[in-house]
Amino acid sequence: MKKLVFCIIASALCAFTMQDNSLYITRDAHVWFLSQARLENIEAHTHQGQSLINIKTGKIAFSIQVKSFEFKKELMQEHFNERYMETDKYPKATFEGSITNIGQLDLSKPGNYTGNVEGDLTMHGVTKHMKATAAIVAANGSISAKSVFKITVAEYKIEIPEQKADNIAPTLDINVEATYTPKQ
Amino acid sequence: MKYIILLTLFSVFGCQAYSQGDLLSQLDSGQKPVTNYAYAAFKSTRVINAESLENDAAGVLDFRISHRFGALNSGPDGLWGLDAASLRIGLEYGITRWLEVGLGINAPQNLADGFAKVKILRQSRGAINMPVTVIYFGGITSALPPQQAYTGEYNNYTNRLTYTNQIIIGRKFSEAFSFEVLPTFIHRNVAADTLPNQNDETAVGVGGRWKFAKSLALNGEYFFVTSGRVPNTYNSASIGLDIETGGHVFQLFVTNSPGTVEPEFIGQTPNRWRDGGIIFGFNISRVFTIVNKDYTGKY
Numbered sequence: 198m199k200k201l202v203f204c205i206i207a208s209a210l211c212a213f214t215m216q217d218n219s220l221y222i223t224r225d226a227h228v229w230f231l232s233q234a235r236l237e238n239i240e241a242h243t244h245q246g247q248s249l250i251n252i253k254t255g256k257i258a259f260s261i262q263v264k265s266f267e268f269k270k271e272l273m274q275e276h277f278n279e280r281y282m283e284t285d286k287y288p289k290a291t292f293e294g295s296i297t298n299i300g301q302l303d304l305s306k307p308g309n310y311t312g313n314v315e316g317d318l319t320m321h322g323v324t325k326h327m328k329a330t331a332a333i334v335a336a337n338g339s340i341s342a343k344s345v346f347k348i349t350v351a352e353y354k355i356e357i358p359e360q361k362a363d364n365i366a367p368t369l370d371i372n373v374e375a376t377y378t379p380k381q
Numbered sequence: 382m383k384y385i386i387l388l389t390l391f392s393v394f395g396c397q398a399y400s401q402g403d404l405l406s407q408l409d410s411g412q413k414p415v416t417n418y419a420y421a422a423f424k425s426t427r428v429i430n431a432e433s434l435e436n437d438a439a440g441v442l443d444f445r446i447s448h449r450f451g452a453l454n455s456g457p458d459g460l461w462g463l464d465a466a467s468l469r470i471g472l473e474y475g476i477t478r479w480l481e482v483g484l485g486i487n488a489p490q491n492l493a494d495g496f497a498k499v500k501i502l503r504q505s506r507g508a509i510n511m512p513v514t515v516i517y518f519g520g521i522t523s524a525l526p527p528q529q530a531y532t533g534e535y536n537n538y539t540n541r542l543t544y545t546n547q548i549i550i551g552r553k554f555s556e557a558f559s560f561e562v563l564p565t566f567i568h569r570n571v572a573a574d575t576l577p578n579q580n581d582e583t584a585v586g587v588g589g590r591w592k593f594a595k596s597l598a599l600n601g602e603y604f605f606v607t608s609g610r611v612p613n614t615y616n617s618a619s620i621g622l623d624i625e626t627g628g629h630v631f632q633l634f635v636t637n638s639p640g641t642v643e644p645e646f647i648g649q650t651p652n653r654w655r656d657g658g659i660i661f662g663f664n665i666s667r668v669f670t671i672v673n674k675d676y677t678g679k680y
Contacts, residue, residue, distance in 0.1 A: 222408075222411075224411075224412075224413075244663070245415075247406055247412065248408070248410050249408050251404070252415040257402055257404070258403075258404030258405040258407070258408055258411065260405060260408050262415060264417060265415075267674065267675075268674070269438070269670070269673040269675075270670045270674070271438030271439070271441055271670070271674065272438070272441070272628060272668060272670070275420055275421055276627075278421075279421050279595075280595055280596075285556055286556075288417075293404070293405055293407055297608065336395055344569065360626075360627075360628070
């Protein structure tokens with residue numbers, strides 16, 4: 198009987214510790230991209246990136262409503278949604294992956310870390326495997342992460358018409374800045 | 382004992398499965414609902430002559446040239462329409478996301494026009510569900526001084542004014558198809574000579590577009606005059622093609638209306654399709670972003 202009680206308490210404890218301490222969440226991650234072409238630079242920002250990270254297993258999920266990206270010019274934003282990203286058809290961009298070197302990082306201890314992130318990026322209906330590094334700062338009660346990586350738009354079947362080749366770069370810099378707090 | 386071990390294992394794996402499981406679906410489940418507004422129901426602020434469901438965005442200046450040739454049935458003397466022209470040049474500006482104003486001059490009718498277009502409801506789904514977009518359009522046209530001085534009651538400036546009040550109700554049904562209805566009320570301060578004491582005219586318009594390629598759409602519109610028709614005028618019917626190239630929208634169409642402002646094309650269309658009174662015309666819209674948005678979506 199004692200054993201039974203012990204087991205139940207242990208498993209309940211385990212359940213608590215695993216749920217409460219390892220999952221971190223953000224719902225206002227800042228994501229922006231920069232296109233540097235011959236004629237113009239275009240950037241767009243969103244502050245509605247959502248992400249969950251498990252600091253024990255290193256698993257990461259990221260989700261963005263593509264429509265939430267803001268451009269300086271309304272017409273660009275409309276073309277981005279209507280012609281290039283087709284957001285009515287593909288409303289979300291998602292990333293599912295993990296920090297592959299999580300074994301060497303103890304994100305529960307405050308400090309600066311470099312994480313190697315690897316996983317599947319899905320947007321415009323196309324999923325591609327990708328890698329990036331992230332600068333991670335762990336503090337008491339929060340974890341912030343920054344990452345910059347490149348994507349090639351053609352790989353995601355986003356067509357840039359020939360006459361726009363001087364306006365839109367074939368490769369974009371994607372910046373991510375997120376501050377996570379423990380998931381309640 | 383075995384059961385206890387099993388139970389423990391289950392609960393341990395169970396909780397592990399919960400915490401490690403599909404993080405993406407966990408993200409979705411806790412998400413606040415967002416409002417998705419319909420956008421780009423039409424490529425331009427005009428269907429052809431009629432106002433569409435689109436407003437110029439805040440800070441965007443739209444320079445428009447609306448040109449119509451003469452009627453096809455003018456025959457060889459009129460080069461089947463190529464010998465005549467009517468034109469509107471307009472400057473239109475989005476002050477906010479829901480308010481657009483515009484000014485234009487029209488030749489050879491010698492009219493100036495001004496309007497305000499106010500978005501009252503925006504079609505959306507998600508946190509806010511709104512099946513239709515509703516717009517109020519209010520316009521004034523004024524006859525400009527002609528070569529000779531006005532005589533009689535036209536000498537009084539206010540007598541040369543005509544007002545248009547219009548509600549536009551429409552919906553973007555799919556990526557390709559949008560449709561709108563336009564109940565319209567036109568008031569002339571001085572009634573037409575042929576129709577004494579009849580200052581008011583009502584009409585109902587319909588307009589739609591079928592976008593069959595990314596940069597191409599087929600548009601159509603029809604205005605049915607329901608009361609106060611000026612004698613020898615007909616309902617306006619138009620069909621055309623929208624071609625979009627970046628900041629330009631070109632609209633090529635055929636219509637039976639030479640006029641480009643509401644009192645003209647709704648109330649004063651002198652031609653009939655079945656008589657060959659068909660007019661070729663085009664609109665060119667070029668937009669300039671005057672005030673950039675900041676990246677938080679505010680202006």
